[in-house]
Amino acid sequence: MLEALNFRVILEYMPLYLQCFAATLWLSALSLLGAILVGIIACAMRLSQSWFLKRMAGIYIESIRSTPLLAQLYFFYFGLPSLGIMMPEWVTGVIALTLNSGAYYAEIIRAGIQAISYGQIEAGISSGLSYFQRMRNIILPQPLGMTIRPMLGQAIVLVKDSSLLSLISIMELTRAGQMLTSDRFMPTEGFLTTAAFYLVIYYMLKVFSSWSEKRLVFQETH
Amino acid sequence: MWGFYFNELVHSLPFFLKGVWMTVAVSGLSLIFGTIIGFICGILRTSGNTFVKLIIGIWVDLIRGTPFLVQVFIIFFILPSFGIELEAFPAAVIALSNLAASFICEIVAGGILAVPTGQREAATASGLSGYQQLRHIILPQAMRTILPPLVGQYVLLVKDSSVVSAIGVVDITRVGWLAVQRVPEGLMVFGLVGLLYFAICYPLINLSSFLEKRMTVVSTRL
Amino acid sequence: MISFKSVNKWFGDLHVLKDINIEVASGEVVVVCGPSGSGKSTLIRCINRLEPIQEGELVVDEMAVHDKKINMTKIRAEIGFVFQSFNLYPHMTALQNTTIAPIKVRKMKKEEADKLGRKMLTRVGLEDRIDHYPAQLSGGQQQRVAIARGLCMQPKIMLFDEPTSALDPEMIGEVLDVMKSLATEGMTMMVVTHEMGFAREVANRVVFMDEGKIVEVAPPNDFFTNPQTDRGKYFLSSILTH
Numbered sequence: 001m002l003e004a005l006n007f008r009v010i011l012e013y014m015p016l017y018l019q020c021f022a023a024t025l026w027l028s029a030l031s032l033l034g035a036i037l038v039g040i041i042a043c044a045m046r047l048s049q050s051w052f053l054k055r056m057a058g059i060y061i062e063s064i065r066s067t068p069l070l071a072q073l074y075f076f077y078f079g080l081p082s083l084g085i086m087m088p089e090w091v092t093g094v095i096a097l098t099l100n101s102g103a104y105y106a107e108i109i110r111a112g113i114q115a116i117s118y119g120q121i122e123a124g125i126s127s128g129l130s131y132f133q134r135m136r137n138i139i140l141p142q143p144l145g146m147t148i149r150p151m152l153g154q155a156i157v158l159v160k161d162s163s164l165l166s167l168i169s170i171m172e173l174t175r176a177g178q179m180l181t182s183d184r185f186m187p188t189e190g191f192l193t194t195a196a197f198y199l200v201i202y203y204m205l206k207v208f209s210s211w212s213e214k215r216l217v218f219q220e221t222h
Numbered sequence: 223m224w225g226f227y228f229n230e231l232v233h234s235l236p237f238f239l240k241g242v243w244m245t246v247a248v249s250g251l252s253l254i255f256g257t258i259i260g261f262i263c264g265i266l267r268t269s270g271n272t273f274v275k276l277i278i279g280i281w282v283d284l285i286r287g288t289p290f291l292v293q294v295f296i297i298f299f300i301l302p303s304f305g306i307e308l309e310a311f312p313a314a315v316i317a318l319s320n321l322a323a324s325f326i327c328e329i330v331a332g333g334i335l336a337v338p339t340g341q342r343e344a345a346t347a348s349g350l351s352g353y354q355q356l357r358h359i360i361l362p363q364a365m366r367t368i369l370p371p372l373v374g375q376y377v378l379l380v381k382d383s384s385v386v387s388a389i390g391v392v393d394i395t396r397v398g399w400l401a402v403q404r405v406p407e408g409l410m411v412f413g414l415v416g417l418l419y420f421a422i423c424y425p426l427i428n429l430s431s432f433l434e435k436r437m438t439v440v441s442t443r444l
Numbered sequence: 445m446i447s448f449k450s451v452n453k454w455f456g457d458l459h460v461l462k463d464i465n466i467e468v469a470s471g472e473v474v475v476v477c478g479p480s481g482s483g484k485s486t487l488i489r490c491i492n493r494l495e496p497i498q499e500g501e502l503v504v505d506e507m508a509v510h511d512k513k514i515n516m517t518k519i520r521a522e523i524g525f526v527f528q529s530f531n532l533y534p535h536m537t538a539l540q541n542t543t544i545a546p547i548k549v550r551k552m553k554k555e556e557a558d559k560l561g562r563k564m565l566t567r568v569g570l571e572d573r574i575d576h577y578p579a580q581l582s583g584g585q586q587q588r589v590a591i592a593r594g595l596c597m598q599p600k601i602m603l604f605d606e607p608t609s610a611l612d613p614e615m616i617g618e619v620l621d622v623m624k625s626l627a628t629e630g631m632t633m634m635v636v637t638h639e640m641g642f643a644r645e646v647a648n649r650v651v652f653m654d655e656g657k658i659v660e661v662a663p664p665n666d667f668f669t670n671p672q673t674d675r676g677k678y679f680l681s682s683i684l685t686h
Contacts, residue, residue: 066377066423067416068384070395075416078408156286163289167388174292187299195288195296202287344531344590347492348545348597349520358544362535 010189013180020176021197027094027172028159034098035158036151039105046110057106064103070164072096077168093165101158108154112147152209159201173197227407231414234401241397242418248311248393249383252318253376259319260326265356267331278327285324291385293317298389314386322379329371333364370434377426381419394418445470445601445632446491451500451510453486460486461497462656470600473633475643475664478653479679484636485528487653488603491634492516492523505600521549524594528606530586532578538565538589539574542596550597557596564592568622584615591622602626604635638683644668652676 045057064072073096080092129137166174173194180190267278285293297320298313308316337360345355387396398415402408446468453461460483468474476484489495490502493509493516502509507519532541542561546552552560565574568588578586587607594602604623608616620642627633627646637643643650643664650667652660654675660667671677 062424062427063416063420066427067419068381068395070384070387071398071412071415071419074395074398074402075408075412078402078406079412080408082406082408082410160289163291164385166291174289174295177292177295181295181299187295188303191292191296191300195284195292198289198292199284199287202283206287338531340527340529340531341533343494344525344527344533344593346494347520347523347525347527348593349517349549350545351517351548354548358548359533363533 005192006186006189009180009184009186010193013176013190013193016179017173017176017193017197020171020173023170024159024162024172024197025201027090027097027165027170028155028162031094031097031101031162032155032158034094035101035105035154038098038102039109042102042106043109043113046106047113061103061106064100065107069096069100069161070167072100073164073168089168089170090165093162093168093170097158097162097165100161101154104154104157105151108147108150111150115146148212149209152205152212156202156205159205160198163198227405227410230405231401231407231410234397234405237401238394238397238414238418241392241394242422244391244396245380245383245393245419246422248314248318248386248391249376249380251315252322252383253379255315255319256322256326256379257372259323261330263323263327264330264334267327268334269352269356282324282327285321290317290321290382291388293321294386294389310386310390313389314383314391318379318383318386321382322375325375325378326372329368329375330364333366333368334360336367337363366437370430370437373426373430373433377423377430380422380426384419445472445505446634447501447503449501449503451490451497451502453483453490453495453497453499460656461490464500464658466651466658466661468632468634470632471630472648473627473631473635473646474649474651475647476634476636476651476653477638477640477643477679478659479682481655482653483656484651484653485605488605488634488636491601491603492520492525494525517549521545521597522600524591524597524599524602526587526590526594526602526604526607528610530578530583530590530610532586532589532593534578537575537577538570538581538592541578541589542593545593546596560596561592564595565589567595568592569618582615583611584618587611587615587619588622591619591626595626601632601634604633604637606636606638608637608639640668640683652679654679 042057042060045053046061048054073093076092076096077089080087162172163174165172166178169175177187177190177194180193181187263278263281266274270278294314294317297317298308298310301308301313341359341363342355345359350359383393384395387393387399390396392400394415398411402411405411446466448464448466451461451464452459462483464487466474476487478484486495490497491504491509496512497510500510504519505522508514509516509519532538533544536544539558539561542564543552543554543557546557546560547554562571562574565571568591570585570588570592573581573585573589578589581589591602591607607623608619611619616639620639623633623635623642624646635642635647647664649661650664651658652662652667652671652673652675659673660671660676662672667676668680671680
């Protein structure tokens with residue numbers, strides 16, 4: 001199968017692939033930052049005392065979780081213009097990815113915070129630590145250690161989800177495969193190369209995930 | 223204008239219901255195939271020989287490491303170049319079953335590994351064969367761990383099925399995409415699309431968390 | 445009935461059984477004791493090949509357990525095994541726990557197996573707990589179900605791997621009583637335990653192990669009153685102070 005691949009064409013398109021690889025990376029990174037921010041806010045709303053904020057966060061999280069990302073993406077892509085809001089495709093893409101992953105991050109963070117036992121807080125108080133010392137040294141490191149795997153897992157999902165942006169004509173990895181398919185009709189070369197680039201990101205995040213987990217566990221035992 | 227578009231949309235409701243049917247058909251078939259293949263692979267992964275385990279591990283990584291959209295394109299565009307001509311519908315079912323199987327494989331393997339080793343030892347000591355152990359001792363206990371994430375996986379399956387609209391399967395998302403060409407009211411059209419997915423997914427999400435609560439109660443009782 | 449000849453076993457680099465030689469006759473009760481990590485549990489787990497041995501000969505009821513090609517199912521059906529942590533099947537009632545192996549391995553009819561299961565549960569004093577799930581039983585009751593489960597295969601040998609060490613003190617007696625009655629009925633038994641009272645009363649011989657070796661084999665009275673080795677003396681003094 002490998003000898004059937006036309007490596008000359010792959011090489012010829014390599015600059016495009018690298019450019020698209022970079023695009024996938026920064027689109028994902030931007031959405032990731034936004035998503036964690038949105039997740040923290042939504043989680044804080046959900047854990048707040050206000051009935052209204054709780055309800056709003058609940059509706060946001062539930063509606064994101066029970067509809068597909070592609071439908072959300074089209075909702076913004078076709079919906080915002082009908083409100084008279086025009087923006088470049090990539091902004092629409094990043095908004096959709098951010099809001100989508102944000103809902104999942106809210107749940108991950110909430111699970112992490114709720115897993116801390118009250119005994120930990122009491123232990124912190126009784127050993128005379130101040131509020132900030134307790135937060136910094138006892139409370140926050142725990143959900144961080146526990147949620148690092150689901151956090152990075154969601155990051156992997158986000159990178160893969162960014163492939164849907166190709167469907168609203170944003171130049172990224174999957175789009176590069178589509179170009180090779182439509183320009184030269186070489187889908188095999190096109191999509192296998194695309195897949196290989198995604199696998200690189202996947203394995204890097206996977207290795208980072210197990211490395212950081214080990215490191216955090218190590219710190220906790222000290 | 224809104225009133226006019228709304229009427230248009232009401233007129234295309236039968237079209238949307240056909241889309242719902244298609245989404246249910248694609249996800250339903252993939253759910254059946256994915257569950258069967260996933261269970262077989264999950265069992266092999268925990269009890270098969272090292273080579274089989276390695277192959278399954280690589281397969282799971284390849285599927286988890288690449289976006290579903292790219293997998294759909296590979297199956298739809300590349301298999302024909304090996305002489306396997308596929309319509310969009312079977313290509314979609316194959317891609318989605320494959321995706322579901324890889325995730326269910328991990329869920330099943332995790333569930334089996336969560337059964338304490340003493341259970342297998344006790345069954346071995348009383349002379350039960352490998353198959354008998356699996357059938358009567360291991361799987362019935364593993365199902366408590368497997369069931370909640372399995373139903374959660376079915377929710378993902380329905381949502382991921384929206385991606386096959388990219389190769390022209392006329393599911394809910396594709397109907398929305400077609401409708402928005404005629405009724406340029408994106409918020410309304412994809413609001414409806416979202417509602418239809420919500421109607422399918424929300425009960426499943428609730429079933430999953432219900433099972434999760436119930437299984438925890440049951441397993442603490444036992 | 446059970447015969448170890450120059451048996452050696454390793455876990456990776458760790459040499460856990462070193463040149464084990466011992467014979468257990470039919471109807472004999474042998475208690476195996478020793479400090480933790482001495483290899484005593486491994487010793488009896490080898491008998492039904494829960495752990496495979498790497499060197500030597502291990503023959504049980506004229507069947508060669510060391511032979512990799514031999515079908516273990518038949519041998520295992522002849523040997524009842526009772527675990528420290530009971531290992532009852534949590535999704536089955538006491539009766540189902542005892543009948544699953546007779547039905548599946550011995551191909552017994554369900555009614556027949558139920559009758560046998562009831563008989564064995566009655567024998568261990570649990571006739572009123574037949575339809576209870578393990579979680580509804582106390583530790584002592586669970587361990588007695590586990591013994592009944594082993595007896596239902598009508599075994600020639602019963603092996604016990606620290607059957608009382610996971611139990612609360614007030615429940616130890618009920619389990620030991622069942623084991624004593626088995627011993628008086630002539631069952632061949634190998635018991636890993638620290639219950640020295642039980643050993644004194646029931647055992648024909650005590651095997652003392654340390655660091656993977658059999659250090660002493662003696663009738664219980666001799667071993668307890670006059671251990672021949674320093675390690676045996678040290679071990680006895682350490683459990684008597686408990």
